Structure formats: structure tokens, C-alpha cells
Amino acid sequence: MKQVFADWWQALLNLIFPACRCVCCGQEALLSATGLCPNCKKNWEDGAKEYRTCNLCPTFIPVGEDYCINCWEGKKHWFDSAIAVFPYHGVIRDTIHDFKYRGRVKWAKPLGRLMVEAIQKDSRFHHIDMLIPVPLHERRKSQRGYNQSELLAKEIGLGLGLPMSTGILIRVKNTPSQTGLKRKGRQENLTNAFQVLDSCGVQGKNILLIDDIYTTGATVEACSRILKREGARRVLVITFSAGKYY
Template sequence: MISTLWESLLDLLFPPRPGCPFCGAPGSGTEVCCTCLSTISGYRLEPHCCLCGRLPEKMAPSAPDGYYLCSECRRHGWPFVLARAAGPYEGILKEVIHRFKYGGSRRLAVPLAALMVEVLLSETLYANIDLVLPVPLTYNKLRRRGFNQAGLLAKEIGSGLKIPVSGSVLVKITDTPSQTGLSRAAREINLKNVFKVTDARYLQGKNILIVDDVFTTGSTMSSAAAVVKRAGAVQVFVVTAATGRCS
């Protein structure tokens, strides 16, 4: 009842677009239109790093076997097995994520998560996930924003794939300090002790999927995944709604 009232209030404050939830083109109001879908699915046809999922800044050197590994992934490992995204953090997807995250359009979690589920189902490596964890926000940030965008995506993904979701096993204890201009090594030191596992029993011997809205430098995700692995997870996988470009 309270949530229905809350939803109605949100409808008054942020009226849903009449058509495509992404671009507003005429339609049922729940389905993402063909134009938006084809723009976003074009990403899957572009060469992207087979490990971190990011798109290359310039045209990727085409590998004979069709696989492309970005220069960062060639230089360093990650604490996760692979990362994928529904599309690039550009154009319509970037605009939708901004509306979702900063404009309070929580219902955008549904079509965004549906695209992420499609990606998860298309990669066999994602087949044995035991638990879904959103990248958490600190208590203060959560109070200011009112919701965790990654939490809403994780919830939708969990129900789409019938996998349990926990918003309390992985917590964020301090706000991310500014990362601007820092090297990858410096960013990693900067993010040390930002995340904490509250109960390692949920992670031991399990394959974990960590969910966030955007993957850019990968530092936040790397730091969260490292904490989850240290707590005893077997393998950590990553999915985001959008991803950046690497140099």
C-alpha cells in the first residue's frame, strides 16, 4: 500500500513518458522501441575487450581469432573473470542512465535490467552465478539519493534470472575519494578499505555477480570484486548497464 502510494507520488513528480521508456517514441509505454534497441545492440557487434567489455577508443586491431584484449587488460589482471555491459556509456543509454540515477526515474531499472539480462544469457561464463550483489552506496549517499541505482538493477536481474540478491553482504563504508587524474595503481590505493563484507558465509564457495550502472575505469568494480574474492568467493563476474571506452 505504502509502495503503491509512493509510486503514485513518483508518477506525479516524474510522469512516465508515454512511449518508449528510453526515447519517448510512440509505443506501448513499457517496451523499448526498435530504434533504441538497434542502437544499443549495435554495441554487441562492435569489437569490445573480451575481458573488461569496454569499447576501444580507436578502431581495435583485429585479432585473427576475432578476440580483442585492450591494452589495460593485457598489462594487468582484474579480480573478476569478465565484465560486460548492455551498451556504451554514450548517446541514448547515457541519457537514460542519467535520468535513472539523478532524475529519480526508478522505473527505468526494468528496461535497463532486461537488456543486462540479455547480455548475461548470451555469455556462457555467466551460467553458474549463485548470488547477485549491487555495488553499494554509503549510508549518507543512500540517504541523499533515496535509492541505490545498482540495487534496483540487481533486484530486477535477480528476479529475471531467478538468482538470490543481497543488498547487505557488501557495504560501502566511506565515500569514494576523488579519482581524477590518478593512475590505476594510485586509484586502487585510494579505494582500499572503501568496501567491506558484512558476512563472508554468504560468499564462501560461491560464484558472485556484481552489478553497477556504469563501468568506466573499472577501479570501483575492481575494489568491490577484490573484497568479495578475499571473503572467499570462488569467481566474481561483473555486469553494468553501460561501459566506457578504453585507450
């Protein structure tokens, strides 16, 4: 009789709390809203414990420091505030590559949900009017099949109940890949690369700009610059990952 009751109880629990497979390790588990099992989520978080983001940009620095070396030396930014969720190393780097270059769009939900958690914890990001993903050139998007930043923005929009626009900021210059370029090369690569199609749509707005990774910051700086020049009140930036520099 006890076994019958135990089987019945387990069946009821499975119905109410169905076990799903973790998007990271593939094991069956009760998942958080991120789609990660508790172990994988903890492993990701543990890998970032020694770091925090710079007070002025998303670059990761050791806990206890306030600024990365670039900001300490006086680098100015077009964006008003910026954060990243995880430092770009180890499993996070592999996950970004999986998502960005190998067509694994399954990562959009967990990465986007983790970005939502980071936004909700930061009071600087509590008054956002709209989300804008960093755009890809149409040719690049056609080749890849998707814009990873747009997929992240969709998840963030769902999590925060905010509108997303993909038609205001566009990429008009099909630039070569930024991978492997130094800071100056990245900046030159992005000269006149972006255009705002609807100035009225950004004027006076608090805009959250979304990208997958922040390295030198050239891409989000170029986007922030044109959004500000077209009348955006504030430009906030979130990326899932960012480099370490100190």
C-alpha cells in the same frame, strides 16, 4: 459491416496486446520485455555495432580487436569475467545520467532487462549463485534516495530467478565522487572502502557483481578483491555501460 468488423478486431488486438509508451521516446508501441519500442532498441544496438568488449574486462574496443590497451599491457583483475551491454556515449551516457543523478528510476527496468539478455547470451555467466549490487554508503544512498545498482540487480534477479543480497557487501567509507578522478586517484579513493559482513555467505559461491558503469574499473576491482579474499569461488561482473579505450 466491414468497418464494424475492423473496429471490433482492432479493439480485440488492443485488449490482447495493449500499446504502451516507450520509456525512451514516449511513443505508443508494442513494447519488448525491455520497455523499449523496436525503433529505440534498434537505435541503441546500432550505436554499439562497431564495438565489442575486451576479452578480459568490460572496456569497449573496436570489433576485430581482442584486448583493450590496459589488458594487452598485462593488467590483472580480481574478477574472473566481466561484460558490459553498451559503450558509454551518446544516448546511453544521457540515459545513465538520467537514471543515476536525476531520479529517473523508470530506467531500472529496461536497463536491467537488457543486462539479463546479455547474461543469457554469455556462457561464462550461466552458473551464478547470487547477485550483489555495488553498494553505496548509507549517507550517499540517503541523499540520492536509492542505489541505482541495487535497482538494476533487482530487475536482473527477477529476470534470472536468482537471489540478491544487499547485506553481505557494504560500503563503510563515504568516498568523494569518482567523477573526474584518474585511475590512480580512483584506486586510492576506494582503499578500505568496502567490507564483507558475512564471509560464510560468499564462501564457495559464484557471485555476479552488478554496477551501472565501468570506467577505470576501480570500484568493481575493490569489491571483487574483498569478495575473493573472503572466500568467493568466482566473481563475475556486469555493468550496463563501459568506456571505450584502445
